[in-house]
Amino acid sequence: MSDWWRNAVIYQVYPRSYQDDNGDGVGDLPGITRRLPHIASLGVDCIWISPVFTSPQKDMGYDVSDYCDVDPLFGTLADFDTLIETAHGLGLKVITDQVLSHTSDQHPWFKESRVSRDNKRADWYVWADPLPDGSPPTNWHSHFGGPAWEFDPQRGQYYLHNFLAEQPDLNFHNPDVQDAILETCRFWLDRGLDGFRLDTVNYYVHDQKLRSNPPAQKGPQVMATDLYGMQDNIYNKNRPENLEFIERLRALTDEYADIMMVGEVGDMGDRSIKLMGEYTQGKHRLHMAYSFAMLSPEFSADHFRSCIEGFQQGAPEGHPKWSFSNHDVERHVSRWADHSVSDDDMARLACAMLMSFEGAIGIYQGEELGQTETELVYEELTDPPALRFWPAVKGRDGCRTPMVWESAADNAGFSTGTPWLPVKAPQAARAVDIQGAAGTILAFYRDAIAFRISNPALQKGRTTFLNLPEPLLAFQREAEGQMITCIFNLSAEPQSLTINGEASLIGPKNSELAGHGLTLPGNGFAYLHHSGELRLSA
Template sequence: MTEWWRGAVIYQVYPRSFQDTNGDGIGDLPGIMRRLDHIASLGVDAIWLSPINQSPQADMGYDVSDYKEVDRLFGSLEDFDDLIKRAHALGLKVIIDQVLSHSSDQHPWFRESKLNRTNAKADWYVWADPKKDGSPPNNWPSVFGGRAWEWNPSRGQYYFHNFLTSQPDLNFHNPAVQDALLDVMRFWLERGVDGFRLDTVNYYFHDKLLRNNPPARRPKHLPYAVNPYDMQEHKYGKSQPENVAFLKRVRALLDQYPGSTTVGEIGDSHKGLQLMEEYTSGGDKLHMAYTFDMLGNDFTAAHFRTKQQNFFAGAPNGWPCWAFSNHDVNRHVSRWAASSASQADLACQAAAMLLSFKGSVCLYQGEELGLPEADILFEELTDPPGIRFWPEYKGRDGCRTPMPWDEGEAPNGFTAGKPWLPVKPAHSALNVAHQDADPNSTLAFYRKAIAFRRAHPVLADGDIEFLKVAEPLLAYRRSGSKTSNETLTCLFNLSADPITLTVEGAETAELLPLSQGVSRKGKKLTLAANGYAFYDSGEISLKFAGTKKPS
């Protein structure tokens, strides 16, 4: 099936924190292979590996120094080949991270480029002359703090870096750079990978004229952002129109490998959904993409409804990949804790909701255990922006801590050595072994919810129609599957208090077993805090006054 990715459930593995086998405290490829049975037991379709390429690890692998090599921290190319074979034998596709927008400053390309202005790689990165006063060419900031320009005395120029100074941006306006990166992707496709997660996919091109970014709008009553990066509208440093033509080249390459896929990460607070629509529509660019719209603090029916409605209205033939957590944001059971009376109930509701959205789904390792954000001390930090902006921003280490596998004390079977990040007590208590033996655990529910999605094809490829009801009730119908004529009605109470609604026609509709926190009395349906109901019919209608003004 060449479109296996459409409606697929993808499991993100953060290799550093999955399983260590050599005692150095850092997860590795043999460790991932050892734990593949756990992933397969969830019922997912694919795994996505965060970066495993050779890297100085200044940004945990998102600073690549050799695109065609595995970092020795994780193993070897032979280990990777073995992992691919084992995953495929278990029915799991394998997607790997490709960090194309920038490289490490230790990459041979950059080492040559920075020597002078006449070498063969002189135009492979973004170089610019200083202003007359010696300052950088424009006002672009770095995502990780400070200016996005670093002075290089050997060339007498600045180079552009959207992230760390050790992560110089490649110059995609140079066709040779595009060719080299497509060759990298071909290398991995030939090794058997099933696709790529494209890091910062809207960052590839910059404005050739290097125009200044305008300020972002800020209500006067609000304080300045913690990070100056958020004080600008990034009109020129990323998200340029030339990106579309390169994405078409990427798609043309993947079309040579039937069944391969792409999922792009789009980071743009002003036009993220617009780019997601543009990049996935037409069948000649990305297969899927995601933004950070569902990775924030909003937990309202209006938010989840409008984001999906806006996407499908703008890109009726595009395709999203929704996620609630990943390695870049606080874990969602912590972000949304104020809307829940129970962390476990919230974890299960989030799974039931995400797995019933239209689109593909990405689950982040540990999500199936209901792991909260870990409380990391300053002296334990490894994440550069966390160190820079502490304590107002604590960085991303809290969502990157090791998986707790075994019962007992930390590090719970992750390593025989000292883990690179600590396993906190709240995570130890939620270990895999304990939940594996408990039929009522969050882990057991994730398996049940994924099996439910698989048993109802309409959830993978059907249409979605949102019902107009008041907060905090999210309600929608799923119908129009290519392989099934069923219709499901899905109801979610997005609050920490019970709600009661009137359901007309429920007497002829079956309440499906994934439903939780539900009680019925005649036409009255009560959803407990974070309760949800699935009906096997689209013929029911709802009446709900809401706890807030209807949205």
């Protein structure tokens, strides 16, 4: 078996918003297939496709009602097979989201489970009696607001839902549930899928004793709403038994050649880095994991260093995946705008940083265009948390608006119909068709990815950080006799460094090297190649 995934660059496709080929305003599988050459031209290794399974679409496909079929909104199983075959022909691996912690309330399993307390699937979901006063069994919050429990009068019990009430949580303490879930994963592996992105991978198992969470020790951390972060969420997720199922899932994937699993660790701060380590430890758990640590508003050298060093120390045998954007967070060019000279400068800096990080790298569609967050009004929203808590919560629609292909075409070439989310002028101005030339963000991404691939130090080298003051992030990577020092200015103000040693600038750069002086403009960066010791001072 190969380790193709270790240094892979993985491109996320959000199917609703990539390319609509049938004119209904929603992206589909034939549309993705048509646009695969664009993805291949970036030089990436793999595509991750967000859910396309049968679903009522209450949470845009993350509420699955049939794990083993494609929703007609996106196409057919035959369309899926064609996509895999075409991608493989272009040298691209394909992984899909697997949403295993919960189903839709329209899934046949849940419909049967809620009928009575003694049917064959009665214990397939997390059911519990009300407390004596009728209140929910625990104090756990839902990510989407309100209690994580919904009362069902048919059973006279509450059921657990960490997200929408229409997304009941499966009971992974039941071995029959685990067996059934594993069979759904086998279905896709048998169709030639190359692996899974595991949604909310630390949520599968709940505390069987149903203990309430204590208050958060470090103050609230805002996620979908601020209430969730006011608890130390130790009983509704992150349970030690969770690892036992992951090990069963790894054993299944090991029956196939060259399969990769990457888990989304739904947590924040130091705990998320610790969990990434636990979940990737050894060769019997996940191949790699990522968290929201680098998907946050934090933008400092100390933050990025602490994320990477924390993982190195907590999981010396584990493997990370690092991303700056995805379908759940504000696009990073907009999120970090306070630290940028311009949107384009931030786009280049972020790309240069990502391509130098040790581990696998994730790119979210449109990131290669320097795409910014779309500003929406309430009437344009579709995201449940935003609809419920607007304007305090803007939701995730702003990062999910359609991919832009042709700047002058209707809907920027995404659809001939009315798009499910609008395509606005600032986004259309970054279309693919006007970014082919040198100097564009798209050209920069292609060059930066090629640079990463062609240099052993950036592919395999261990990371050693250099002690420079904020806002400078600097580290060295070395492999196969090659040593590269990577330096990034995380501010809009110019920075100057003195170099002790002989070095030369290589690869993409936004800096000037004259003698022993290195000048970094705002959001500047440099890759220094050297054979001997190199010391930097600010």
